[in-house]
Amino acid sequence: MVDIATRVWNHKWKIDPIVRSLIDTDFYKLLMCQSIYRNKPDTQVTFSLINRSKHVPLAHLIDEGELREQLDHVRSLSLSRGESTWLRGNTFYGKRQMFTSDFMEWFEGLRLPAYHLERKGDQYELTFEGKWHEVMLWEIPALAILMELRGRAVLDQMGKFELQVLYARGMTRVWEKIEKLRELPDLSIADFGTRRRHSYLWQDWCVQAMREGLGDKFTGTSNCKIAMNREVEAIGTNAHELPMVYAALAPDDAALAQAPYDVLQDWQDEHEGNLRIILPDTYGTQGFLDKAPDWLAGWTGIRIDSGDPATAANVAIDWWKSRGEDPRDKRVIFSDGLDVTKIQELQAQFAGKTNISFGWGTLLTNDFRGLVPDDALAPFSLVCKAVKANGQPTVKLSDNPKKAMGPASEIARYKRVFGVGEQDEQDVVV
Template sequence: MIVNLAERAHNHNWQLDPITRSLLDTDFYKLLMLQFIWKHFPEVEVTFSLVNRSTTVSLAERISLEELRMQLDNVRSLRFQKSELIWLAGNTFYGKRGIFEPDFLDWLEHDFRLPDYELSIQDGDISLSFRGLWTQTTLWEIYALAILSELKTRTSLREMSEFSLDILYARAKAKLWSKIERLRGVPGLRVADFGTRRRHSFLWQEYVVKAMRDTLGSSFTGSSNTYLAYKHDLEAIGTNAHELPMALAAMAETDEELKASQYRMLELWQSTYQRELLIMLPDTFGTTQFLEGAPDWVTDWTGQRMDSKSPYVAGDEYIDWLRKRGRDPEKKFIIASDGLDVQDILGLHAYFSGEILGDRNPQDFNDASDFLDSEKWSPKRRIRFSSGWGTLLTNDFRNCDPSGGSGFDPISLVCKLTDANGRPAVKLSDNYAKAMGDPEQVERYRRVFGTAGQINVPALV
C-alpha cells in the first residue's frame, strides 16, 4: 500500500501518532553492541548526551518539550515482542544463524527497560541526557535522534497547506528517483540504507527503503534499521560503533592502558562473535595511529568502515597498510558511511571497485553508462567496496519546500557517550570538527594518540 504522505501530514492528529513503533526501530549494530555490553560490562554506569553540532539551528525553537516528552515516554513503555525475539533468534545474519544468545534474548524479553531521561532548556537549546546501566541506556541513542529529527519535521509540516505538502513530497520523490536512477545498472554496486538516526520521518524512510529494494534489486544490500529489515524481509546491516572504544578508553587507568584499549575492544568483540562480524571502525581516536600500532592479528579482520576521514584517503590508507602487512586487499572489505550522496557513491565505487583508465577524476562518474563504457572503466577490483547511505538518502528535502524555506534541511545532531563509570568519554575522530569531550581530556587524548592524519573540516551530518 502506498501511503499518501502529504494527506497524512495535513490531516493526522500527531498526538496519537508515535514516532517509534517498535524497539526494533534502531540500527542493527546497537543490538549487536548491546549483547556485547550485556556479556562483558553488565555493571558499568554511563551517560549519553545530546549534542547539536548545527549551532545556527535551535531545536528549542522548533520542538515542543511537551511533545518530546510524550514521544520519549512512549518509547519507555515499549517492550520487545515475542515475534520480534523469535525473528532475532532464528534469522540468518551475515550468513550465520544464532548470533544472538538465548540468554540474551530472554533478558531482552523479561529484564530490559529503558531508564528515565533528563530534559530541559539550557543556553537556548534542548538539553537531553540519559543515565544508568550501560545495558539499559545504550539503545536510547537512536530512538532519541530519530524522535528529535521527526519532531522537527512535523513542526515544519504543520506550517504548510495541503497543496504545499503535495508539492513538497512530489519534489522529494522526484529527487529520490533522480538519485536512484543514476545507480541503476552499475556493475557490482553495493549500497545499504544507513539513514535511521536523522531521517525525515519513519514513513519516509520506509518509502525510501522499499523504493531502493524495488528499483536496485541485488545492488541494494539491506537496511541498518532492524525493524524495517524485520518487516520487509531485508538483510539487517551493521556491526559496531564508536561507543565501545570510547567507553573502554574512559575506564582505562593509565595512558598505556588508554592507548591499548582500542585493541582490547577488538579482542573482546571477536571472542564474543566467534570471529564473525569483523568490520572495524578505527577512527575513534584517529585512523592513522590505529593502523600504525595495530597488532598483526587485526589484519585478519574482514575490513573496516570509514567514517570521519575522506573515504578516498582512508581507503587508500587501509589498502597500503594491508599490503605492508602482507595481506591481499582484494580479499578485504571497506564501507563508506559519512555524509554520502549519490555522486560520492558512484565515484567511490569506481575508484575502489574498478580501475580508472585515463585522466578522469573518479568523482566525475555520473551514472551507469559511465561504468559500462570500456574506455573509462574496467572491472579490476582493488578492494571490495560498499556504501552506507544515510542522511542524504532518508532526509534530503533541501530545496523541496515551495516556500523556499530551509526548515526541512537536515542538521548535524548526535547523542554520544559522555562518561563511563564516572569518567569522561572522548572521541577524537579523523576530523577536528567532530572531536567531543571535556577540553582537558581531549588534549590528553591527543597527546596519547597523536593527531597524525587528522584534518579540520565542517561536519555536514
C-alpha cells in the first residue's frame, strides 16, 4: 500500500501525474462514448468547466503552467495493451465483449483533442470543442486535474509531520464511516468519487478500505483504472450529458419533448439488465415519468441525482405501481451528495419497499473537511458540462433549480415544454 503522505512530501509530481491513463475515468463515460460513436458520430459539442463554488479562486491557487503541463500530459496518453485487453475481454454487468471491435479500434488510436485555457479574473476558462465522442472524454480528467492541483497547492505549504497527521486523520475518518455503514443490513454501495477526488492515490486507498471493511456490501468502483488494478467491478450507466445534447439537437418543441426518450431508446437497443437504469431528473423527474412510454417501466431501475432523494424515490415507486410493476423488483440508486447519515436514513426508509443502492462520491474520496486551517481542503462543486451541441445551447433543469444551467431564455422554454413549475431549492453539497 502506498505511503501517501511520504509521496506528497517528496513532491515528485513529474513521476506522479494526476491522470495516468485514458481509463482513469468513470465507466459510464466509456459506455456513453460507445453509444455516441454509434448514434451521433458527427455531432459537434463544446464542453466547459463550471465552478459553482465561486469562493474558491482556482486561478489564484493553481499555477497556469502546471495546469497546462497536466492537461498536455493527458493528451499524450493512449490505451496500453493491458488496458485494451481488459476492455475487450472482461465481463461487465454479466456481458462479455461489452465494447465492440470497431469502437475499440477507434479508442485504441485516440489521443484527446486540443483544449482552450484562459484566465478570467480569479477563475480559469477551460473549454473543449470537437466531435462529441472525442471531447466528452475530457470531462473526468479535467475535473480530476483541477481538484488535485487545488489540493496540492494546500499540501505544498505543509510539513512532513503535518502531512502524516493529516492523512492519518483522513484515513481514520473514512474507516469510521465504513464501520457505521457495515452495520446496515442489505447495504449495496459503490465508489462514485472519481470526478472530485482528493487524488488518484487517495481514491485507490478508499476503494481498498471499502473492499476490506464492507466485503460483499461494496459492489465496485466507477473508476475503470482502479477497477482493473484492484480486480473489482466497474460500475456505471449513463449521465445527464446524453439527454442534454439530444435535446439541443431537437429542431422544434415537439422533438424537444421527445428527446429524453429517444436517448433511452438508443440505449435500450444496446444494453439490457442492470444497465437499463433511468436518469429522469434532467428536465424534471415527475414530468418525465408522467409522459414516459410504457416500455420504460420495464427497465431495471432509476438513479436519483438531484432534489430531495426520498421524494424522488417515492415518485418512482408510485410510478412503477401505476404502470403495473412491483417496486420490490426494481432498483433505486441514490447518488447525490451522499454521506453516512443520509445513507443510513435512506436505507432505513426504503428497506422492503424497493431495492436500494448507493453511489458514494465526493464525501468518500475527498472529505478533509475541518482538517486544515481555513478549511482549505474542503470539497467544492466543480463540473465540466456540454454547453453547446452543433452550435445550439444545452440546458439542464434538474429537480434542484440550483443545479440548472443554460441561457435564461432557453431554461424558460424548456420549463414550458416539459411542464416544470415551481421547484424547491436544495443546497448543492458538492
